[in-house]
Amino acid sequence: MRLILNSPLDMHLHLRDGDMLKNVAKFSAKDFAGALIMPNLLPPITDIKSLLAYKKRIFEAVREENFTPHMTLFFKSDYTADFLEKAKPYIAAIKLYPNGVTTNSEGGIEQIDTKRLSPVFEAMSELDIPLCVHGETNGFVMDREREFCAIYEQLAASFPKLTIIMEHITTKECVKLLEKHENLHATITLHHLLITLDDVMGGLLNPHLFCKPIAKRYEDKEALLEAALNAHKKVMFGSDSAPHLVSKKECCGCAAGIFSAPIALSALAELFEKHGKLTNLQTFVSDNARDIYKLIPINKPIVLEKKEWIVPAKFDDVVPMFASQTLKWKVKSRLN
Numbered sequence: 001m002r003l004i005l006n007s008p009l010d011m012h013l014h015l016r017d018g019d020m021l022k023n024v025a026k027f028s029a030k031d032f033a034g035a036l037i038m039p040n041l042l043p044p045i046t047d048i049k050s051l052l053a054y055k056k057r058i059f060e061a062v063r064e065e066n067f068t069p070h071m072t073l074f075f076k077s078d079y080t081a082d083f084l085e086k087a088k089p090y091i092a093a094i095k096l097y098p099n100g101v102t103t104n105s106e107g108g109i110e111q112i113d114t115k116r117l118s119p120v121f122e123a124m125s126e127l128d129i130p131l132c133v134h135g136e137t138n139g140f141v142m143d144r145e146r147e148f149c150a151i152y153e154q155l156a157a158s159f160p161k162l163t164i165i166m167e168h169i170t171t172k173e174c175v176k177l178l179e180k181h182e183n184l185h186a187t188i189t190l191h192h193l194l195i196t197l198d199d200v201m202g203g204l205l206n207p208h209l210f211c212k213p214i215a216k217r218y219e220d221k222e223a224l225l226e227a228a229l230n231a232h233k234k235v236m237f238g239s240d241s242a243p244h245l246v247s248k249k250e251c252c253g254c255a256a257g258i259f260s261a262p263i264a265l266s267a268l269a270e271l272f273e274k275h276g277k278l279t280n281l282q283t284f285v286s287d288n289a290r291d292i293y294k295l296i297p298i299n300k301p302i303v304l305e306k307k308e309w310i311v312p313a314k315f316d317d318v319v320p321m322f323a324s325q326t327l328k329w330k331v332k333s334r335l336n
Protein backbone atom coordinates (compact mmCIF):
# COMPACT_ATOMS: atom_id res chain seq x y z
CA MET A 1 0.00 0.00 0.00
CA ARG A 2 1.27 3.43 -0.95
CA LEU A 3 0.39 6.98 -0.08
CA ILE A 4 1.53 9.98 -2.09
CA LEU A 5 1.60 13.36 -0.43
CA ASN A 6 1.93 16.28 -2.75
CA SER A 7 4.45 18.83 -1.42
CA PRO A 8 4.04 18.41 2.34
CA LEU A 9 4.74 21.53 4.39
CA ASP A 10 5.84 21.89 8.01
CA MET A 11 4.62 25.30 9.08
CA HIS A 12 6.53 25.47 12.39
CA LEU A 13 10.07 24.16 12.51
CA HIS A 14 13.19 24.76 14.60
CA LEU A 15 16.33 24.07 12.59
CA ARG A 16 18.79 25.68 15.04
CA ASP A 17 22.28 26.59 13.82
CA GLY A 18 25.85 25.27 13.65
CA ASP A 19 26.37 21.52 14.16
CA MET A 20 22.76 20.98 15.18
CA LEU A 21 21.52 22.57 11.95
CA LYS A 22 23.83 20.30 9.98
CA ASN A 23 22.53 17.25 11.84
CA VAL A 24 18.78 17.94 11.70
CA ALA A 25 18.02 19.96 8.52
CA LYS A 26 18.33 16.94 6.23
CA PHE A 27 15.37 15.17 7.84
CA SER A 28 12.92 17.97 7.11
CA ALA A 29 14.49 18.67 3.72
CA LYS A 30 14.04 15.06 2.64
CA ASP A 31 10.37 14.67 3.62
CA PHE A 32 8.97 18.16 3.11
CA ALA A 33 8.73 20.63 0.25
CA GLY A 34 9.18 23.52 2.64
CA ALA A 35 8.91 24.68 6.22
CA LEU A 36 8.33 27.83 8.24
CA ILE A 37 11.63 28.39 10.05
CA MET A 38 11.48 29.70 13.59
CA PRO A 39 13.73 32.69 14.41
CA ASN A 40 14.53 31.90 18.07
CA LEU A 41 18.28 31.56 17.64
CA LEU A 42 20.71 33.13 20.08
CA PRO A 43 20.59 36.04 19.33
CA PRO A 44 17.20 35.92 17.60
CA ILE A 45 16.77 36.86 13.94
CA THR A 46 15.64 40.48 13.95
CA ASP A 47 17.27 41.98 10.85
CA ILE A 48 17.41 41.18 7.15
CA LYS A 49 21.14 40.63 7.02
CA SER A 50 21.15 37.89 9.68
CA LEU A 51 17.99 36.39 8.19
CA LEU A 52 19.61 36.01 4.78
CA ALA A 53 22.83 34.68 6.29
CA TYR A 54 20.80 32.10 8.25
CA LYS A 55 18.87 31.13 5.13
CA LYS A 56 22.18 30.55 3.35
CA ARG A 57 23.39 28.29 6.17
CA ILE A 58 20.13 26.35 5.90
CA PHE A 59 20.64 25.85 2.16
CA GLU A 60 24.19 24.66 2.86
CA ALA A 61 22.87 22.18 5.44
CA VAL A 62 20.17 20.72 3.18
CA ARG A 63 22.63 20.34 0.29
CA GLU A 64 21.03 18.98 -2.88
CA GLU A 65 17.55 18.49 -1.42
CA ASN A 66 14.82 20.54 -3.03
CA PHE A 67 13.42 22.35 0.00
CA THR A 68 12.16 25.88 0.63
CA PRO A 69 12.88 27.48 4.01
CA HIS A 70 10.16 30.08 4.58
CA MET A 71 11.90 32.54 6.86
CA THR A 72 10.52 34.46 9.84
CA LEU A 73 11.64 37.40 11.91
CA PHE A 74 11.47 37.54 15.71
CA PHE A 75 8.82 40.15 16.59
CA LYS A 76 10.14 43.40 18.04
CA SER A 77 7.98 46.29 19.19
CA ASP A 78 10.16 48.83 17.40
CA TYR A 79 9.85 47.44 13.87
CA THR A 80 8.91 50.38 11.63
CA ALA A 81 6.61 50.29 8.60
CA ASP A 82 9.62 51.15 6.48
CA PHE A 83 11.67 48.23 7.83
CA LEU A 84 8.74 45.83 7.38
CA GLU A 85 8.27 46.92 3.79
CA LYS A 86 11.94 46.16 3.12
CA ALA A 87 11.72 42.81 4.93
CA LYS A 88 8.49 41.69 3.26
CA PRO A 89 10.09 40.01 0.17
CA TYR A 90 12.31 37.84 2.40
CA ILE A 91 9.85 36.65 5.03
CA ALA A 92 6.73 34.52 5.22
CA ALA A 93 5.73 35.68 8.70
CA ILE A 94 6.81 37.32 11.95
CA LYS A 95 6.87 35.27 15.14
CA LEU A 96 5.85 36.85 18.41
CA TYR A 97 7.16 35.35 21.65
CA PRO A 98 6.06 36.64 25.03
CA ASN A 99 9.26 37.30 26.95
CA GLY A 100 10.70 34.23 28.65
CA VAL A 101 7.86 31.75 28.01
CA THR A 102 9.97 29.22 26.13
CA THR A 103 13.41 28.34 24.75
CA ASN A 104 15.36 31.42 23.59
CA SER A 105 12.39 33.76 23.98
CA GLU A 106 14.31 36.31 26.04
CA GLY A 107 13.97 39.59 24.19
CA GLY A 108 10.35 38.75 23.45
CA ILE A 109 7.41 41.01 24.32
CA GLU A 110 6.93 41.84 28.01
CA GLN A 111 3.31 42.82 27.71
CA ILE A 112 1.14 42.33 24.66
CA ASP A 113 -0.50 45.71 24.75
CA THR A 114 -2.46 45.97 21.50
CA LYS A 115 -2.59 49.78 21.69
CA ARG A 116 1.14 50.25 22.18
CA LEU A 117 2.00 47.65 19.54
CA SER A 118 -0.62 48.80 17.06
CA PRO A 119 1.80 50.58 14.66
CA VAL A 120 3.58 47.24 14.03
CA PHE A 121 0.34 45.26 13.71
CA GLU A 122 -1.19 47.91 11.40
CA ALA A 123 1.87 47.86 9.18
CA MET A 124 1.83 44.05 9.07
CA SER A 125 -1.87 44.13 8.15
CA GLU A 126 -1.23 46.60 5.35
CA LEU A 127 1.70 44.59 4.01
CA ASP A 128 -0.15 41.30 4.47
CA ILE A 129 2.55 39.79 6.69
CA PRO A 130 1.13 36.99 8.88
CA LEU A 131 1.69 37.14 12.65
CA CYS A 132 2.60 33.84 14.31
CA VAL A 133 2.14 33.79 18.06
CA HIS A 134 3.44 31.60 20.86
CA GLY A 135 0.28 31.98 22.93
CA GLU A 136 1.12 31.40 26.57
CA THR A 137 0.94 33.66 29.63
CA ASN A 138 3.31 33.18 32.55
CA GLY A 139 0.52 31.81 34.73
CA PHE A 140 0.03 28.28 36.08
CA VAL A 141 1.50 25.91 33.50
CA MET A 142 -1.72 24.07 32.61
CA ASP A 143 -3.65 27.36 32.25
CA ARG A 144 -1.17 29.40 30.24
CA GLU A 145 -2.66 28.84 26.81
CA ARG A 146 -6.24 29.15 27.97
CA GLU A 147 -5.40 32.45 29.68
CA PHE A 148 -3.82 33.68 26.47
CA CYS A 149 -7.12 33.25 24.57
CA ALA A 150 -8.20 36.72 25.73
CA ILE A 151 -5.11 38.19 24.04
CA TYR A 152 -5.79 36.24 20.85
CA GLU A 153 -9.33 37.62 20.84
CA GLN A 154 -8.15 41.16 21.40
CA LEU A 155 -5.59 40.88 18.61
CA ALA A 156 -8.07 39.33 16.21
CA ALA A 157 -10.77 41.92 16.90
CA SER A 158 -8.44 44.94 16.89
CA PHE A 159 -6.65 43.99 13.66
CA PRO A 160 -9.24 42.22 11.50
CA LYS A 161 -7.04 42.39 8.40
CA LEU A 162 -4.09 40.77 10.15
CA THR A 163 -3.60 37.04 9.50
CA ILE A 164 -2.93 35.56 12.93
CA ILE A 165 -1.64 32.06 13.48
CA MET A 166 -2.04 30.57 16.94
CA GLU A 167 1.02 28.35 17.05
CA HIS A 168 1.03 24.78 18.34
CA ILE A 169 -2.40 24.93 19.96
CA THR A 170 -3.02 22.48 22.77
CA THR A 171 -6.46 23.29 24.18
CA LYS A 172 -10.09 22.89 23.23
CA GLU A 173 -10.57 26.60 23.93
CA CYS A 174 -8.18 27.52 21.11
CA VAL A 175 -9.96 25.16 18.72
CA LYS A 176 -13.21 26.98 19.55
CA LEU A 177 -11.66 30.39 18.89
CA LEU A 178 -11.13 29.41 15.25
CA GLU A 179 -14.87 29.66 14.71
CA LYS A 180 -15.17 33.02 16.39
CA HIS A 181 -12.67 35.14 14.46
CA GLU A 182 -12.16 34.88 10.73
CA ASN A 183 -8.53 36.00 10.89
CA LEU A 184 -7.46 33.37 13.46
CA HIS A 185 -5.75 30.20 12.23
CA ALA A 186 -3.66 27.57 13.97
CA THR A 187 -0.85 25.09 13.64
CA ILE A 188 -1.12 21.73 15.36
CA THR A 189 1.87 19.52 16.16
CA LEU A 190 2.09 15.76 15.83
CA HIS A 191 2.88 15.32 19.51
CA HIS A 192 -0.16 17.26 20.72
CA LEU A 193 -2.33 14.96 18.60
CA LEU A 194 -0.79 11.93 20.30
CA ILE A 195 0.04 12.64 23.92
CA THR A 196 -1.43 14.12 27.09
CA LEU A 197 0.29 15.22 30.28
CA ASP A 198 0.00 11.61 31.44
CA ASP A 199 2.50 10.53 28.80
CA VAL A 200 4.96 13.17 29.96
CA MET A 201 4.73 12.63 33.70
CA GLY A 202 1.82 10.36 34.65
CA GLY A 203 4.19 7.44 35.12
CA LEU A 204 7.95 7.77 35.00
CA LEU A 205 9.02 11.23 33.82
CA ASN A 206 9.76 11.30 30.09
CA PRO A 207 11.97 14.31 29.31
CA HIS A 208 11.79 13.61 25.57
CA LEU A 209 8.07 14.45 25.63
CA PHE A 210 8.56 17.65 27.60
CA CYS A 211 7.71 20.66 25.45
CA LYS A 212 6.05 24.07 25.55
CA PRO A 213 3.12 24.35 25.60
CA ILE A 214 2.97 21.26 27.79
CA ALA A 215 0.62 18.51 26.55
CA LYS A 216 -2.80 18.91 28.18
CA ARG A 217 -5.85 16.82 28.98
CA TYR A 218 -7.54 14.01 27.10
CA GLU A 219 -10.45 16.26 26.04
CA ASP A 220 -8.02 18.84 24.66
CA LYS A 221 -6.28 16.19 22.58
CA GLU A 222 -9.67 15.04 21.31
CA ALA A 223 -10.57 18.58 20.19
CA LEU A 224 -7.27 18.91 18.33
CA LEU A 225 -7.77 15.52 16.69
CA GLU A 226 -11.28 16.43 15.61
CA ALA A 227 -9.96 19.54 13.82
CA ALA A 228 -6.87 17.94 12.26
CA LEU A 229 -8.41 14.63 11.18
CA ASN A 230 -11.34 16.39 9.55
CA ALA A 231 -9.01 18.75 7.74
CA HIS A 232 -10.53 21.87 9.30
CA LYS A 233 -9.66 24.63 6.82
CA LYS A 234 -8.09 26.85 9.46
CA VAL A 235 -5.60 24.38 10.87
CA MET A 236 -2.35 23.19 9.36
CA PHE A 237 0.51 20.98 10.34
CA GLY A 238 3.43 22.56 12.17
CA SER A 239 5.68 19.99 13.80
CA ASP A 240 7.40 22.32 16.28
CA SER A 241 10.20 19.82 15.94
CA ALA A 242 12.66 21.32 18.43
CA PRO A 243 15.89 19.34 18.82
CA HIS A 244 18.06 19.56 21.92
CA LEU A 245 21.18 17.53 22.69
CA VAL A 246 20.50 14.49 24.85
CA SER A 247 22.64 16.09 27.56
CA LYS A 248 20.19 19.02 27.67
CA LYS A 249 17.17 16.69 27.89
CA GLU A 250 18.32 13.97 30.28
CA CYS A 251 19.40 16.29 33.07
CA CYS A 252 18.14 18.50 35.84
CA GLY A 253 16.66 21.52 34.05
CA CYS A 254 15.48 19.64 30.97
CA ALA A 255 15.04 21.86 27.90
CA ALA A 256 11.56 22.02 26.31
CA GLY A 257 11.23 20.54 22.85
CA ILE A 258 10.40 17.32 21.01
CA PHE A 259 12.45 16.25 18.00
CA SER A 260 9.87 14.84 15.61
CA ALA A 261 11.13 15.83 12.14
CA PRO A 262 12.48 12.39 11.10
CA ILE A 263 9.24 10.60 11.98
CA ALA A 264 6.61 13.27 11.40
CA LEU A 265 5.12 12.05 8.13
CA SER A 266 5.26 8.37 9.10
CA ALA A 267 3.51 8.95 12.41
CA LEU A 268 0.93 11.27 10.83
CA ALA A 269 0.07 8.65 8.22
CA GLU A 270 -0.33 6.03 10.95
CA LEU A 271 -2.54 8.31 13.01
CA PHE A 272 -4.77 9.40 10.12
CA GLU A 273 -5.08 5.80 8.93
CA LYS A 274 -5.99 4.58 12.42
CA HIS A 275 -8.91 7.02 12.42
CA GLY A 276 -9.96 6.19 8.85
CA LYS A 277 -8.99 9.68 7.68
CA LEU A 278 -5.97 9.06 5.49
CA THR A 279 -7.56 10.94 2.61
CA ASN A 280 -7.58 14.12 4.72
CA LEU A 281 -3.85 14.09 5.41
CA GLN A 282 -2.98 15.98 2.20
CA THR A 283 -5.20 18.88 3.27
CA PHE A 284 -3.77 19.01 6.79
CA VAL A 285 -0.15 18.68 5.78
CA SER A 286 -0.10 20.92 2.73
CA ASP A 287 -3.26 22.37 1.17
CA ASN A 288 -4.43 24.43 4.14
CA ALA A 289 -1.00 26.01 4.56
CA ARG A 290 -1.01 27.04 0.89
CA ASP A 291 -4.35 28.78 1.40
CA ILE A 292 -3.54 30.42 4.71
CA TYR A 293 -0.05 31.62 3.73
CA LYS A 294 -0.96 32.15 0.05
CA LEU A 295 2.12 30.21 -1.02
CA ILE A 296 2.78 27.90 -3.92
CA PRO A 297 5.17 25.16 -2.86
CA ILE A 298 7.70 23.49 -5.10
CA ASN A 299 6.35 20.36 -6.76
CA LYS A 300 7.62 17.53 -4.53
CA PRO A 301 5.50 14.38 -4.33
CA ILE A 302 6.51 12.26 -1.33
CA VAL A 303 5.82 8.54 -1.38
CA LEU A 304 5.08 6.62 1.80
CA GLU A 305 4.67 2.88 1.89
CA LYS A 306 3.03 0.66 4.45
CA LYS A 307 6.17 -0.94 5.78
CA GLU A 308 7.28 -1.32 9.37
CA TRP A 309 10.55 0.28 10.45
CA ILE A 310 12.27 0.86 13.73
CA VAL A 311 13.06 4.47 14.56
CA PRO A 312 16.75 4.87 15.51
CA ALA A 313 17.46 5.47 19.21
CA LYS A 314 19.36 8.66 18.36
CA PHE A 315 20.41 10.82 15.46
CA ASP A 316 23.88 11.91 16.50
CA ASP A 317 23.20 13.19 19.97
CA VAL A 318 19.50 13.91 19.59
CA VAL A 319 16.74 11.53 20.63
CA PRO A 320 13.74 11.56 18.26
CA MET A 321 10.11 11.01 19.17
CA PHE A 322 9.32 7.27 18.89
CA ALA A 323 12.99 6.40 19.48
CA SER A 324 13.53 2.62 19.16
CA GLN A 325 9.82 2.09 18.46
CA THR A 326 8.16 0.61 15.38
CA LEU A 327 6.18 2.78 12.97
CA LYS A 328 3.92 1.39 10.30
CA TRP A 329 4.55 3.81 7.41
CA LYS A 330 7.91 4.64 5.90
CA VAL A 331 8.82 7.53 3.66
CA LYS A 332 10.15 5.79 0.59
CA SER A 333 11.41 8.42 -1.77
CA ARG A 334 10.45 11.34 -3.81
CA LEU A 335 8.81 10.76 -7.14
CA ASN A 336 10.92 13.34 -8.92
Ligand code: DOR
Pocket residue numbers: 014040102103104134210211212213240242243256257258
Ligand atom coordinates in the same frame (compact mmCIF):
# COMPACT_ATOMS: atom_id res chain seq x y z
O1 DOR B 1 8.97 22.91 23.29
C1 DOR B 1 9.32 23.92 22.69
N1 DOR B 1 10.57 24.05 22.20
N2 DOR B 1 8.45 24.92 22.52
C2 DOR B 1 8.81 26.09 22.02
O2 DOR B 1 7.99 26.96 21.94
C3 DOR B 1 10.22 26.35 21.63
C4 DOR B 1 10.91 25.11 21.33
C5 DOR B 1 12.41 25.27 21.24
O3 DOR B 1 12.86 26.20 20.56
O4 DOR B 1 13.13 24.45 21.81
Ligand code: ZN
Pocket residue numbers: 012014038240242
Ligand atom coordinates in the same frame (compact mmCIF):
# COMPACT_ATOMS: atom_id res chain seq x y z
ZN1 ZN C 1 8.35 26.29 18.29
